[in-house]
Amino acid sequence: MRKRQVQSGRDGKRGELALLELIRRRTAGQRSPGVxxxxxxxxxxxxPRPEEELCVTTDLSIEGxxxxxxxxxxxxxxxxxxxxxxxxLAAMGARPVAAFLSLGLPASLTMxxxxxxxxxxxxxxxxxxxxxxxxxxxxxxDLAESPxxxxxxxxxxxxxxxxxxxxxxxxxxxxxxxxxxxxxxAAALARLASMxxxxxxxxxxxxxxxKLSAALAPHLxxxxxxxxxxWLLRHGLATAAMDLSDGLSTDLTHLCDESRVAAEVDExxxxxxxxxxxxxxxxxxxxxxxxxxxxxxxxxxxxxxxxPVTKIGRLVPRRKGRPAVTLVSNASSQPLAxxxxxxxx
Amino acid sequence: MRKRQVQSGRDGKRGELALLELIRRRTAGQRSPGVxxxxxxxxxxxxPRPEEELCVTTDLSIEGxxxxxxxxxxxxxxxxxxxxxxxxLAAMGARPVAAFLSLGLPASLTMxxxxxxxxxxxxxxxxxxxxxxxxxxxxxxDLAESPxxxxxxxxxxxxxxxxxxxxxxxxxxxxxxxxxxxxxxAAALARLASMxxxxxxxxxxxxxxxKLSAALAPHLxxxxxxxxxxWLLRHGLATAAMDLSDGLSTDLTHLCDESRVAAEVDExxxxxxxxxxxxxxxxxxxxxxxxxxxxxxxxxxxxxxxxPVTKIGRLVPRRKGRPAVTLVSNASSQPLAxxxxxxxx
Numbered sequence: 001m002r003k004r005q006v007q008s009g010r011d012g013k014r015g016e017l018a019l020l021e022l023i024r025r026r027t028a029g030q031r032s033p034g035v036x037x038x039x040x041x042x043x044x045x046x047x048p049r050p051e052e053e054l055c056v057t058t059d060l061s062i063e064g065x066x067x068x069x070x071x072x073x074x075x076x077x078x079x080x081x082x083x084x085x086x087x088x089l090a091a092m093g094a095r096p097v098a099a100f101l102s103l104g105l106p107a108s109l110t111m112x113x114x115x116x117x118x119x120x121x122x123x124x125x126x127x128x129x130x131x132x133x134x135x136x137x138x139x140x141x142d143l144a145e146s147p148x149x150x151x152x153x154x155x156x157x158x159x160x161x162x163x164x165x166x167x168x169x170x171x172x173x174x175x176x177x178x179x180x181x182x183x184x185x186a187a188a189l190a191r192l193a194s195m196x197x198x199x200x201x202x203x204x205x206x207x208x209x210x211k212l213s214a215a216l217a218p219h220l221x222x223x224x225x226x227x228x229x230x231w232l233l234r235h236g237l238a239t240a241a242m243d244l245s246d247g248l249s250t251d252l253t254h255l256c257d258e259s260r261v262a263a264e265v266d267e268x269x270x271x272x273x274x275x276x277x278x279x280x281x282x283x284x285x286x287x288x289x290x291x292x293x294x295x296x297x298x299x300x301x302x303x304x305x306x307x308p309v310t311k312i313g314r315l316v317p318r319r320k321g322r323p324a325v326t327l328v329s330n331a332s333s334q335p336l337a338x339x340x341x342x343x344x345x
Numbered sequence: 346m347r348k349r350q351v352q353s354g355r356d357g358k359r360g361e362l363a364l365l366e367l368i369r370r371r372t373a374g375q376r377s378p379g380v381x382x383x384x385x386x387x388x389x390x391x392x393p394r395p396e397e398e399l400c401v402t403t404d405l406s407i408e409g410x411x412x413x414x415x416x417x418x419x420x421x422x423x424x425x426x427x428x429x430x431x432x433x434l435a436a437m438g439a440r441p442v443a444a445f446l447s448l449g450l451p452a453s454l455t456m457x458x459x460x461x462x463x464x465x466x467x468x469x470x471x472x473x474x475x476x477x478x479x480x481x482x483x484x485x486x487d488l489a490e491s492p493x494x495x496x497x498x499x500x501x502x503x504x505x506x507x508x509x510x511x512x513x514x515x516x517x518x519x520x521x522x523x524x525x526x527x528x529x530x531a532a533a534l535a536r537l538a539s540m541x542x543x544x545x546x547x548x549x550x551x552x553x554x555x556k557l558s559a560a561l562a563p564h565l566x567x568x569x570x571x572x573x574x575x576w577l578l579r580h581g582l583a584t585a586a587m588d589l590s591d592g593l594s595t596d597l598t599h600l601c602d603e604s605r606v607a608a609e610v611d612e613x614x615x616x617x618x619x620x621x622x623x624x625x626x627x628x629x630x631x632x633x634x635x636x637x638x639x640x641x642x643x644x645x646x647x648x649x650x651x652x653p654v655t656k657i658g659r660l661v662p663r664r665k666g667r668p669a670v671t672l673v674s675n676a677s678s679q680p681l682a683x684x685x686x687x688x689x690x
Contacts, residue, residue, distance in 0.1 A: 041437070043437045044400070045437075046401060052393075054391040054501075055390060056445060092386070092388045094388065098401070101403075140401060142403050142497070143405075144407055147409070152447040152497035154445070258385065
């Protein structure tokens, strides 16, 4: 984490140094055997265990694209930024080693306003709470003043050598599973959008009840399945895995492409989140559940570390001219086109 | 490298998928023993050698702050983005293992215009040429549509365990050295700015002569000292090192702070770039040379892998109330305050 020149000169610089100081202070208590040197030098130093491979992923979140300052509480933005990266590690079955954050912010978001804490301070609350919970210490990054708020999160994880769960290992005959339930994030986002429209006010100004808070949580505070991914790797059950960030129809198409197979999804088997529609379960993004394949003879438990696991279909041979993914119901079979990519407009 | 939802929906998505395809195609020929799996899964997989430590750094570059679309050729933006990260690895003495790029771009920069190639294609020319030269294969990242162009570069490097060059190892009595010459980038930037002002035109529209091109190169195409850093580590000569990104006066202050020492710089010894002023050599940023300390008895060569090395001063004990850095000339000694952070306004 190094300070950086910004156009606004000395004042911007002072702001950055103050922000760097805030982050150093807030991460000072972190302890992690994998991080030998954290914030403060030209690079951080990570110490992999012998016979480990490193997993690296980056995820860019931009104001107006991935979050809105008038909709998302700062804590939720921080949580969501880190959750996206952790979910990629979960998809490989990796143990988190360290996180890095490149943060671009308008100066206004770095300043306290009377008794109100600075936006960035609350953003760090959300990010660091999740980092602590998932044991992914913030070990470095970069800061810059920016006309729009943006955060690029980098996660480094570790797996035993050659054991990482890939998208490409699925075979015809494998059963298909998902963790948790689907469509909850899209349903919560739709609710957030409709309430904003109806009340013509910003969610940030609402006094949010516990009930509403619970209803919005799947969108605001998704739970990356880190320990479930590690469990799958450790038990050697999954042949292929990925996380559900863009929606089942889209992500399963990718898994099929990488594994050179096709898939059938049993409509009746889908674990649809309470309050979500079937379309949201199929196409809604950002559930951050795991989608994985396992041999048909695998003895899959109904629950992995407290999270339900549901068999939703199977992998089948790929045939030219046939859709990659088919949705099978009692009445009929129909192609399931990749219809993911939900947005908040 | 995964596709990402953007607000503009399907078209933005298609644009991202096309861009992802472009990057996959352009990086397909890369080979690196350290990268077991590159672009295409949830994470990239890196294979460290036994007994190695990993160095990780991220550097965020934002349009209008770190580069200007009307001043900097796209190739130079790509080169500079990667050079910043590589220079951090150089400062640790690390061997590059892989680079990751999170790229946020307005849609217009991703599209070809008649016979003109897309901005991003030329940006990749600059980035991938340097990546190839310094053996830092692009192994992943993220893409998103953004109202301003921005690039976050992540570099992963490796050093033998506990051998990385830190900022904190300097001791009183050590000699201070820099590679190359100082102030060249600031002088080139000043020239770029004054020509733009005088001709009221954009550098992008100039027919740039070979001579002018050479004069601007220290700013547009800085050379990160990767092999020189690796040489220093291998020979065990440096007690502390960092790269000169914010200017000698600022960066040396940081090195002194981390090593809890003070420093004296001999004004007459400074290797000032041709065409640069002493002030630019002391305070100009972005030279990306190495600043390092070595024991007084170290036999330092005059050249490391083709780049001159100059002794510019020494570390001395830190005393309360005394400046961290003093500039010593024949006539006098004066405090050298951190005056770095040059900007292009």
